[in-house]
Amino acid sequence: MMSDAALGLTQLLLFLFFILLGFPIAFTLMAMGLFFGYLGMGDRVFDLLIQRTYAVMSSDVLISVPLFVFMGYVIERANILDRLFRALQMASGNIPGSLAVATLATCALFATATGIVGAVVTLMGLLAFPAMLRAGYDVKLASGVICAGGCLGILIPPSIMLILYGATAGVSVVQLYAAAFIPGLTLAGLYIAYAIGIAIVKPEVAPRLPPDAVAVPFGKILWALLTSFLPLALLIAMVLGAILLGLATPSEAAAMGSLGSILLAITYRAFTFGKLKESVFLTARTSAMVCWLFVGSYIFSSVFGYLGGQGVVEEFVKSLPLNTFTFMLLAQAIIFVLGWPLEWTEIIVIFVPIFLPLLDNFGVDPLFFGVLIALNLQTSFLSPPVAMAAFYLKGVAPKHVRIEDIFRGCMPFIFIVVFTMLMVYIFPAIVTWLPETLYGGQSGPPAVQMDAPPSGGFQEEEMPELPPLQ
Template sequence: MTDPMIALSMLGLFILMVFLGFPIAFTLMAMGLGFGYYAYFDERRMWRDHLRLPEDAGWWDHATTWVDGWLNNRVFDLFINQSYTVMSNEVLTAVPLFLFMGYIVERANIVDRLFSTLNIASKNVPGSMGVAALITCALFATATGIVGAVVTLMGLLALPAMLKARYDRSFASGIICAGGTLGILIPPSIMLIVYAAASNVSIVRLYAGALLPGLVLVGLYLAYVIGRSVLQPSAAPRPRADEVPDVPRMELLRMVVTSFLPLAFLILAVLGSILFGLATPTEAASIGALGGILLAILYRAMTWQRLRESVYLTARTTAMVCWLFIGSYIFSSVFSYLGGEHVISEFVKGLDLSPIMFLIMAQLIIFLLGWPLEWSEIIIIFVPIFLPLLPHFGIDPLFFGVLVALNLQTSFLTPPMAMSAYYLKGIAPPEVRLTQIFAGCMPFLFCVILAMVLMYLMPGIVFTLPQIIYGS
């Protein structure tokens, strides 16, 4: 069996282990070390060291030489070097800080105030409660970037209110599931930071490039919610007078100032400082983490227990991402050394695809991978397989990264492995069935596909803002 065949067997075995439910990070490391031991084993050096022993050497010297020959493998040096490389990566330093900001904001009792205010402010808009829930999801997802937290919290807060207001169960569920996934795409997205570290694309350009597509997707979601509310009033009945209080204008203004503006200012301060070069992503994330603490104190929601939970969740999630990176780097290094990357590259080039066909094929594969895998595994493990092929097809890695971020929205919304639906089902009232949640997600899935088509047809949606701010 040739080395490239062994590399492809390595990839196939890994996919099998994933479907069997083994922990992905440690599976990557174990397979990287196992196959790497074979790849980097130097039998000639072991024999050479053995033959250099003097003739009067004893059995202990021979045994020690054999043991050193077996254990002195470069794969262990690779493991140490890759671990150090990941831990010292300046881009990844922003991950725990943004996560900490998100977990603090999640526990600061901001979201319930924000949803109540937007619900009152938009009461004259068709589907007002759905619009308020979607905007709240978008802002909260932007501040946290944690899909499970957004869907769960909004499911506890907004779903019962919409069901009480006689909203269609599928419609209400779809709004929360779709809105909760926006943090994957809209900056400051944790996913974009991970992609920047994996692809060496500038994170500030990625943030600038992803901003307009994120707003386009939010606009499509809002258009669908309002349009369906107009065409099918029974799905989103107008609120009765006793359901939404009539608040005086000055009181409503005060509610907006105290609930909407602080969170919006924090997001704009963090994002603006990154986009306009006032701070690096790590520095901006530090500002955001401090701002989240100050918001929690301002809303009198900061307690020792909440701070402790935020630190614990931040450390746990960061460790998961970093171990995935270490395992992925070892796995991909061995895979490439054995020639697997070259085989895949030559196979794809031999298909004689056009750039648009390559993009469609790559996005279809990522779409299918989104069923069994989380976004972090897809970005860290499988996206780097496509990155070396981008220059051959003349595709900008910035455009590819934003397209992948948009595509990964579908992995949370597509049955049967729609994780947003399972997050919501876990806290939804018993009468809300999983099939109803799946049905509610499907129209929003078509909105994502429409946004991807718009990006294909009008790449300026991605490139305009980075070119205006940073030049070509």
């Protein structure tokens, strides 16, 4: 008969095995949790299922997820991205690598409106990728620009990933948004700097546009920016500003952003009942996936902790000769490697909770740790063999574009992500300055305290007794 700890470790290994076979994540988590929970605690595991499902579905933290997702889908289907790209393309016409710069700037701004990586990569693949290829851009550079730019939504607020991390780690989502804001802009800026630099050093990979293409009157450029860039920028500034300044909770700001996206679509005469219906359907599907993923992860992690698997991992890590730096290096290296076969959702809900109880032992702030993870997870969409951003782009790219070329194009941007992580670790003020300036030592402004998750988030290390259902 296996010990409880051995059962817990077997549970984790079997989960990885089934995920690599392609089984659905949420239901695999629930199945593994219920099966091994029944072996370890008997019928009580079904009480656990009911209690944890209710806890997730009644969580205030997750209310903002469907609202932000809806906001993104409405903006996506209102053809605002097309207007935005054209305006930024005209504005950056005289800059080396102007199409790449316009693409990255569009992705960065659109990432703040929707954290849906697949949507941004697909739309920019249809819009900007053909434009860059027609202009003579190298396939690898054009591919890397779109894939890397499309992944910025994981990091730049209002990121869905940061909401899920906040719920998992028991960290204020408001502070996470404040902490990730400057690193997100820094990463986007480094992407743009690389695009300009490579266009100067190797002009053959990013040719300048012909004179007639950049000879646009200033008045036309200004009008394009006022009608395309400014409205979306104002909407995003109002949503994020309301959150960061404590004028509204993330859920309230997301509701305001959803209404604003509908008004913006109406203003652009791109609002129809069919598009609204499609946005609602896609929002419901995405939100259901997120909620069931949390239900599964909550059950899985609770059973894993009850069986002693979490304790075995903790004792093993504590037995290693690690200091704060080497622990952070080990944790980020593991997450980086896990990003090759797994998606960010699996990493956040399954593997990040394993590290969270260890942070106090090494004096690591979970807020700082979360931003590093958000940076690191950029690579999970860019690094093969999974590299979902590459496959999203391949799905809409011309037939002559090979997946190998897209992978090669992503590599320089992976190095930029790693460099940014190094900068953040050496200069932690990049992460801590804004939340400390806005909130001091508090967990967020008074108006947003209600959206901060309870201490400990959704994880439990021990569960010796289950209280009776009420």
